[in-house]
Amino acid sequence: MTMIDSTRVRSLASLAAILLGSAAWCGAAQAQNVTAAPAAASAAPADAAAANTAAQTQNRNSSSRGAPVDPGVRGGAPGAGGALTGLSDVERQFFEAAKDVFQEVDAGPDGLGPTFNLDSCSGCHSQPAIGGTSPPVNPQVAVATLMGAKNTVPSFVTANGPIREARFVRNPDGSPDGGVHGLFTITGRTDAPGCNIAQPNFAAELGRNNVVFRIPTPLFGLGLIENISDGALEANLAANAAQKRSLGISGRFNRNGNDGTIARFGWKAQNKSLLLFAGEAYNVEMGITNELFQNERNSDPACQFKFTPNDGTPMVAGDTASPSANFQGDIDLFAAFMRLSAPPAPASATAPPVAQASGATVVASAATDVPSVLPAAAGASAAAAPAASAATSAASVTRGGQVFSNIGCQACHTKSLTTAQSRLTGQSNVTVQPYSDFAVHDMGAGLADGVSQGGANGNEFRTAPLWGVGQRIFFLHDGRSKDLHETIQQHASRGSEANTVISNYNMLPQTDKQSLVNFLRSL
Numbered sequence: 148m149t150m151i152d153s154t155r156v157r158s159l160a161s162l163a164a165i166l167l168g169s170a171a172w173c174g175a176a177q178a179q180n181v182t183a184a185p186a187a188a189s190a191a192p193a194d195a196a197a198a199n200t201a202a203q204t205q206n207r208n209s210s211s212r213g214a215p216v217d218p219g220v221r222g223g224a225p226g227a228g229g230a231l232t233g234l235s236d237v238e239r240q241f242f243e244a245a246k247d248v249f250q251e252v253d254a255g256p257d258g259l260g261p262t263f264n265l266d267s268c269s270g271c272h273s274q275p276a277i278g279g280t281s282p283p284v285n286p287q288v289a290v291a292t293l294m295g296a297k298n299t300v301p302s303f304v305t306a307n308g309p310i311r312e313a314r315f316v317r318n319p320d321g322s323p324d325g326g327v328h329g330l331f332t333i334t335g336r337t338d339a340p341g342c343n344i345a346q347p348n349f350a351a352e353l354g355r356n357n358v359v360f361r362i363p364t365p366l367f368g369l370g371l372i373e374n375i376s377d378g379a380l381e382a383n384l385a386a387n388a389a390q391k392r393s394l395g396i397s398g399r400f401n402r403n404g405n406d407g408t409i410a411r412f413g414w415k416a417q418n419k420s421l422l423l424f425a426g427e428a429y430n431v432e433m434g435i436t437n438e439l440f441q442n443e444r445n446s447d448p449a450c451q452f453k454f455t456p457n458d459g460t461p462m463v464a465g466d467t468a469s470p471s472a473n474f475q476g477d478i479d480l481f482a483a484f485m486r487l488s489a490p491p492a493p494a495s496a497t498a499p500p501v502a503q504a505s506g507a508t509v510v511a512s513a514a515t516d517v518p519s520v521l522p523a524a525a526g527a528s529a530a531a532a533p534a535a536s537a538a539t540s541a542a543s544v545t546r547g548g549q550v551f552s553n554i555g556c557q558a559c560h561t562k563s564l565t566t567a568q569s570r571l572t573g574q575s576n577v578t579v580q581p582y583s584d585f586a587v588h589d590m591g592a593g594l595a596d597g598v599s600q601g602g603a604n605g606n607e608f609r610t611a612p613l614w615g616v617g618q619r620i621f622f623l624h625d626g627r628s629k630d631l632h633e634t635i636q637q638h639a640s641r642g643s644e645a646n647t648v649i650s651n652y653n654m655l656p657q658t659d660k661q662s663l664v665n666f667l668r669s670l
């Protein structure tokens with residue numbers, strides 16, 4: 148891990164001193180901000196940092212340094228959606244057959260509903276390619292009235308907003324709920340004659356402040372994540388302990404109650420495996436019961452149009468091109484699609500960054516030697532930083548990657564992890580770059596959703612993996628932002644483990660903030 152070079156361990160105080168130095172070097176216009184900086188330099192515990200953050204955020208945002216501009220979704224071909232490289236022919240055939248099933252649209256005869264959020268896996272997981280996240284146009288609006296269905300579209304689902312599922316925080320009696328309440332029912336659909344159940348009253352629950360949202364997470368490369376050993380994750384979380392402590396960062400794993408191993412999927416790392424997530428999603432998102440989740444969530448007899456479980460292992464071979472897929476139930480195939488899919492490729496995979504002549508000194512020295520990219524510490528003038536006009540240049544992206552590490556983003560968003568031995572061809576000991584520690588962290592009052600899942604409480608979320616973020620439209624668990632600068636700011640609120648890192652960010656010169664955002668859009 149190269150968060151901060153271990154031979155150059157720095158306390159928060161000295162990191163803040165560097166930042167202070169850089170503020171001073173950035174000229175007189177910043178003088179008013181320097182007075183606010185000692186709050187960060189006092190090596191304060193996280194709660195004190197939290198108390199200071201709001202004020203600091205305001206100071207920094209109103210400073211002349213300004214906010215960076217998010218260049219938006221990276222154009223070009225999606226660097227995602229295909230199979231892992233190195234698979235054998237039969238594994239690749241298995242992937243292709245599984246991908247077809249992942250894209251199937253289900254209806255009444257397949258067991259859709261009685262309650263559901265959409266009618267296919269790929270409908271929710273489609274940006275920038277099959278297996279991804281929310282697309283630009285939300286398919287939930289059209290499915291609400293498809294085939295004569297009579298659903299009202301809840302106010303939080305909009306044509307160009309993120310795909311959402313809704314959880315209620317509390318039951319009517321005040322006890323914790325936390326479960327997903329299906330947005331739609333099959334009532335009125337021509338393939339569901341006689342079914343007459345009502346949607347939950349979302350307007351009333353919104354009025355009681357009782358509804359929280361989740362947006363889809365991307366599924367690319369998740370087989371590799373599934374195959375990282377618990378030991379590797381534990382060692383990574385324990386690494387650089389002093390630096391993490393000085394930044395106010397701890398984190399812990401959400402462990403599976405059945406076997407005690409680390410659960411790693413979902414916004415709160417609440418689910419152990421891809422097969423488990425597939426079984427749950429099939430029943431919760433689409434209302435299709437299966438061999439893992441056998442019982443209908445709504446068992447009104449007038450609304451059942453298929454035996455249960457709706458999906459299961461076929462006893463007669465299917466007709467796919469994969470001998471193995473021919474005998475798999477849908478949930479096994481969904482899991483196989485995810486497990487065999489390749490991680491998203493960063494922009495650098497197609498166009499490797501080339502150091503520009505003008506920025507070469509800074510980039511080279513920072514990479515080999517200097518633990519901070521900040522101008523004062525790098526021994527270079529602010530003018531040597533890539534100019535804002537070179538916004539998305541390779542040099543800016545490279546510098547942004549260094550900023551990311553050095554201000555502490557990497558303390559949670561771990562760049563690299565290595566898989567264990569794999570039963571799949573060519574997938575053993577693969578080093579991946581998910582930019583996550585797969586631990587849950589207290590993200591403070593601003594992001595808290597009040598929902599506990601397994602070992603994760605209402606304030607905690609899994610460090611969101613950042614691979615593929617360059618081609619994403621919506622960010623954070625509830626899709627509250629489309630802008631990366633705003634997303635970074637949302638990390639800071641009372642009690643958040645990220646507060647010190649976000650004040651480091653806010654003290655950066657505008658060009659470095661821009662480089663950081665450009666770097667994120669290159670992923």
Ligand code: HEC
Nearest residue numbers: 264265268271361362363412413414424425428429432481
């Ligand atoms: C209505 C939209 C919707 C549909 C349909 C849907 N998903 Fe999802 N998916 C989500 C949301 C929302 C999350 C985040 C859930 C959470 O963490 O609480 C998610 C998360 C996941 C994850 C976790 C990935 C990770 O890294 O955390 C997996 C795996 C997954 N979905 C698989 C599937 C499969 C397989 C299907 C089809 C059976 C499916 N999904 C259908 C919305 C959907």
Ligand code: HEC
Nearest residue numbers: 556559588594608609610611622623624634644645648652
């Ligand atoms: C204390 C750990 C921690 C630190 C430090 C941290 N993050 Fe995060 N990050 C998270 C968690 C947890 C989430 C998910 C929060 C949520 O959705 O509510 C997240 C979400 C994100 C997202 C949105 C990803 C998505 O899938 O929607 C981006 C982008 C991001 N972080 C970038 C950064 C950058 C850049 C920094 C450094 C300035 C940083 N983070 C520092 C833990 C951290």
